[in-house]
Amino acid sequence: MNRFKPSWQAVLAFLLCLASVASGSIAAADAAGVYPYEGTRGLILALIAGAALVSMFRISAILEALVLFIGAHLAAWLLIRGIAGVEGTAKAPFYLLIAAAWLLAWRCVAVLSSIRTGSKQASMALRLIVPTIFGAWILIIWEAATRGAGIPFILLPPPSSIGVRIVNSLPILAADVNQTIFKAVLFGYLIGCGAGFLVAILADRVPFMRRGLLPIGNMVSALPIIGVAPIMVMWFGFDWQSKAAVVIIMTFFPMLVNTVTGLAASGHMERDLMRTYASDYWQTLFKLRLPAAAPFIFNALKINSTLALIGAIVAEFFGTPVVGMGFRISTEVGRMNIDMVWAEIAVAALAGSLFYGVVALIERAATFWHPSVRGG
Amino acid sequence: MSIVIPEPKQVAAMSEIKNPVIEASKLGLTFQTNDGPVQALANVDLTIGKGEFVSFIGPSGCGKTTLLRVIADLEKPTSGNILVNGMSAEKAREARAYGYVFQAAALFPWRTIAGNVALPLEIMGISKAEQAERIKRTLDLVNLSGFEKKYPWQLSGGMQQRASIARALAFDADLLLMDEPFGALDEIVRDHLNEQLLELWGRTEKTICFVTHSIPEAVYLSTRIVVMSPRPGRVTDIIESTLPRERPLDIRETPEFLAIAARVRDGLRAGHSYED
Ligand SMILES: Nc1ncnc2c1ncn2[C@@H]1O[C@H](COP(=O)(O)OP(=O)(O)OP(=O)(O)O)[C@@H](O)[C@H]1O
Ligand SMILES: [Mg+2]
Numbered sequence: 128m129n130r131f132k133p134s135w136q137a138v139l140a141f142l143l144c145l146a147s148v149a150s151g152s153i154a155a156a157d158a159a160g161v162y163p164y165e166g167t168r169g170l171i172l173a174l175i176a177g178a179a180l181v182s183m184f185r186i187s188a189i190l191e192a193l194v195l196f197i198g199a200h201l202a203a204w205l206l207i208r209g210i211a212g213v214e215g216t217a218k219a220p221f222y223l224l225i226a227a228a229w230l231l232a233w234r235c236v237a238v239l240s241s242i243r244t245g246s247k248q249a250s251m252a253l254r255l256i257v258p259t260i261f262g263a264w265i266l267i268i269w270e271a272a273t274r275g276a277g278i279p280f281i282l283l284p285p286p287s288s289i290g291v292r293i294v295n296s297l298p299i300l301a302a303d304v305n306q307t308i309f310k311a312v313l314f315g316y317l318i319g320c321g322a323g324f325l326v327a328i329l330a331d332r333v334p335f336m337r338r339g340l341l342p343i344g345n346m347v348s349a350l351p352i353i354g355v356a357p358i359m360v361m362w363f364g365f366d367w368q369s370k371a372a373v374v375i376i377m378t379f380f381p382m383l384v385n386t387v388t389g390l391a392a393s394g395h396m397e398r399d400l401m402r403t404y405a406s407d408y409w410q411t412l413f414k415l416r417l418p419a420a421a422p423f424i425f426n427a428l429k430i431n432s433t434l435a436l437i438g439a440i441v442a443e444f445f446g447t448p449v450v451g452m453g454f455r456i457s458t459e460v461g462r463m464n465i466d467m468v469w470a471e472i473a474v475a476a477l478a479g480s481l482f483y484g485v486v487a488l489i490e491r492a493a494t495f496w497h498p499s500v501r502g503g
Numbered sequence: 504m505s506i507v508i509p510e511p512k513q514v515a516a517m518s519e520i521k522n523p524v525i526e527a528s529k530l531g532l533t534f535q536t537n538d539g540p541v542q543a544l545a546n547v548d549l550t551i552g553k554g555e556f557v558s559f560i561g562p563s564g565c566g567k568t569t570l571l572r573v574i575a576d577l578e579k580p581t582s583g584n585i586l587v588n589g590m591s592a593e594k595a596r597e598a599r600a601y602g603y604v605f606q607a608a609a610l611f612p613w614r615t616i617a618g619n620v621a622l623p624l625e626i627m628g629i630s631k632a633e634q635a636e637r638i639k640r641t642l643d644l645v646n647l648s649g650f651e652k653k654y655p656w657q658l659s660g661g662m663q664q665r666a667s668i669a670r671a672l673a674f675d676a677d678l679l680l681m682d683e684p685f686g687a688l689d690e691i692v693r694d695h696l697n698e699q700l701l702e703l704w705g706r707t708e709k710t711i712c713f714v715t716h717s718i719p720e721a722v723y724l725s726t727r728i729v730v731m732s733p734r735p736g737r738v739t740d741i742i743e744s745t746l747p748r749e750r751p752l753d754i755r756e757t758p759e760f761l762a763i764a765a766r767v768r769d770g771l772r773a774g775h776s777y778e779d
Contacts, residue, residue: 394609396605396607396609397609397611399572399577399603399605400603400605400609401626402576402577402596403575403577403596403601403602403603404599404622404623404626404627404674405596405597405598405599405626406626410626414611414622414625414626415611418611418613421613494613495613496612496613496654496656497612498656501656
């Protein structure tokens, strides 16, 4: 039996290590002629080459993934720690080694996704680990590139300094989230989606409204509604109410259009069936047409969760009390505090993902019967 | 020993049928389509009495479904008259005069099997306790006890169709309209369901209108067989069955059965024009 099973990622990582040895020092010498962190270079090389070698033996998938994980991330951490403080001095071997570590992480993810487990917790954990490693490497490469090449802070700060900024400004960020998300976004989202839904039912009941509203709805959905933000500020003042108004306008039409489409989604046979029971309009609506429309309605709820956040943040650019995520972004950019801008963006991304995720979870529970959910 | 094969007689005269449940006279229906009018039904005269089991047979497109839908008031005739239980089809539908079994099961995927059977009961405002009792009884009837909590997509096609029959039986209408209910099922399941349907009919005095493509099925089940032919859809023959009400499955090998089947086949051939 063959005791070797080389993967192309490990082989290539090994070759990259060799190439980095052949291409000189890892960083430019400083003014005193001292080469920074040349001492850890051996350790980094050993970590990457060692992990690559071990992974090529026939060992259990878990063990292989563990070795690769440790090798890749320890090496990346040493590289980034080395460059910190001497930004912009990185030479070719630095990037070659980062690339080699990245290949090992790739291999690690590939091994992890090939693992089949019976237990529910284990497969759940795997489903979380893989995207986490993936996301971590976006940050690692970002960090290595900005520090290695010494990209000006104003253009793109490294993620670590964004992280530090987030930790240091938690109270400000919390106040901004409270103002923008818990006031403007949530209020606007609930009212906008609710109104869109109710008007859709009204339009369904009254045919001439459907014929009049739907083309308008389709047209308005395609317009950059955010343009009305200054007008809303004039109408409803500087505080969150004007932002909520923008969110209401932005979320209303997608909900209207989707609900009307969904209400037409039930099959002819099912509707005939309800007719044979002499079911009245409301019974048919609640027992057949709304459940059949649920996938469309949830689609609108998901689209709107993103739209609402964008709407509220951008609307704050046009005037606001001195708090709010959009306000912070527009003022801190003017004061060259780019890390604060990125911190707000990160928080917005997190909040947006959470919002979307919660809606998607509710959708899974509510439309469990739909082929796209039950996987049939 | 000689076997006397009675000549199946043609009975159509309306006056002979007492307690009519369905009375159609000069019934016609023309669909206006983009390629011009399609005459789905022309001049259909038919009376069906209480307790009859009437099968409709004929080539595809001859208007069997359309006729059933007219009776059910899912389609309005463009000429002629239709009475169900002595009232207009619309009034009869509003009085929940019939249960309709569609060609496909048409179960709601978000409801369990029990929930699907409960659907007409909920709409008709029947009490929860009574609902539970009827769900149990009708699911027993179609051999689906134990599947109450399953969802339709977890059941085989045959089981789904049986659930849809249970749903039509649940509210105990005296008239059952069934449009090729067993068309998609295999022979064995079909035989079994045919037997159960006959048994149910024998016990309950229901009137059943049954669309099928199968001659043996039609002969086995029916007291009368209505043969239809297309372009325009019309009734070409009505064959009275001489078989007893009590019918074991092996009645299908008796000469009497085969004679009626041959008669239906002849009727189908005569009505079927091959000029196109
Ligand atoms: N909604 C409709 N619009 C237009 N034409 C229709 C419609 N429904 C049925 N038809 C036409 O009416 C004719 C009779 O149709 P029908 O469905 O009653 O036939 P069928 O006897 O049930 O056929 P099959 O055995 O295939 O089910 C066909 O020519 C069909 O094309
Ligand atoms: Mg049909």
